[in-house]
Amino acid sequence: MHEERAPYEERASRLRGAVAWTRAPAPPGTTGRVLPDGCMDLLLWNGELVVAGPDTRAYLTTERLGLGVYGLRLPPGTGPRVFGTPAWELRDQRIPLAALWPGKQVCELHERVAQARDPLAALESIAAGRLTAERHAAADPRGAALVETVVAELRDGAGVAEVARRAGLSERQLHRRCRDAFGYGAKTLARVLRMQRALCLATAGTPLAETAVRAGYADQAHLAREVRALAGAPMTELVRGGG
Known part of the structure; x- marks a missing residue:
């Protein structure tokens, strides 16, 4: 297509x-x-x-x-x-x-x-x-604050267990909260946010090997696999197309 x-x-x-x-x-x-x-x-x-x-x-x-x-x-x-x-x-x-x-x-x-x-x-x-x-309607403001905290910590590279512990939740409780707020669990959200960070770096001209390290991937091959799985196209194609 x-x-x-x-x-x-x-x-x-x-x-x-x-x-x-x-x-x-x-x-x-x-x-x-x-x-x-x-x-x-x-x-x-x-x-x-x-x-x-x-x-x-x-x-x-x-x-x-x-x-x-x-x-x-x-x-x-x-x-x-x-x-x-x-x-x-x-x-x-x-x-x-x-x-x-x-x-x-x-x-x-x-x-x-x-x-x-x-x-x-x-x-x-x-x-x-x-x-x-x-x-x-007096919605619980702590719910919105928790969502912002989870996003910020995952963007910073915190692990799911660490995020749950800081929030005072079990990993199962965090998963339920994340499904309601984001549509999927914290692990998937972390993968998505990491890919977006990598895309920003690569689009700005950062070499892919350096992009992988700075975005938190194990190596460039790991970056390539994750981008292909989430985006359905290689990073080079996404960068040429502007994301």
Whole structure:
């Protein structure tokens, strides 16, 4: 299958840790590769509001209508708070928002986003409203704090047992928390975050052998195996394509 990359731009969102992004219109049938990143997205894609669940492997997309794509990439663990659904229920899927929220509400939101001068700002407003409602509903703030801590420690290379111990949880308890927040366990999240770090290093021009060491792989062969398993393509191809 031939893959093409339409022009892509992103900016920091006004939601802490989120990224707002756009992809220019591409001819129908154009395909792309979305890599696992630990995140969930709210999209205006192919003319409808769509939730991109957390991926455990590369997700291959196909443009149906040749329209531009607008997206809000939520930081790891934030998606369930916005969409009201445990992340594991959306793992490796693209789901119409209308499958999760009342149809009338989604129709109104779609009209708002589609007619907005800045569709990205409209997507941000939807997510911000949900997060505000959650805070007003007296949700346990310790849950969000735990999610942030787990992500930060795994990014720093901490092992799963160490993360669980610091959080005062058993590894089984941590696994359950992670499935709800990220869609999969801490071990898978660590693999995804490590690959993303390696991709950033390699894209910046770091030699692959050095990339492997700095990202926490045993060696370059280990890096190659993990990237192939998660991304479905070699690192050299991902770097040429811009990720």
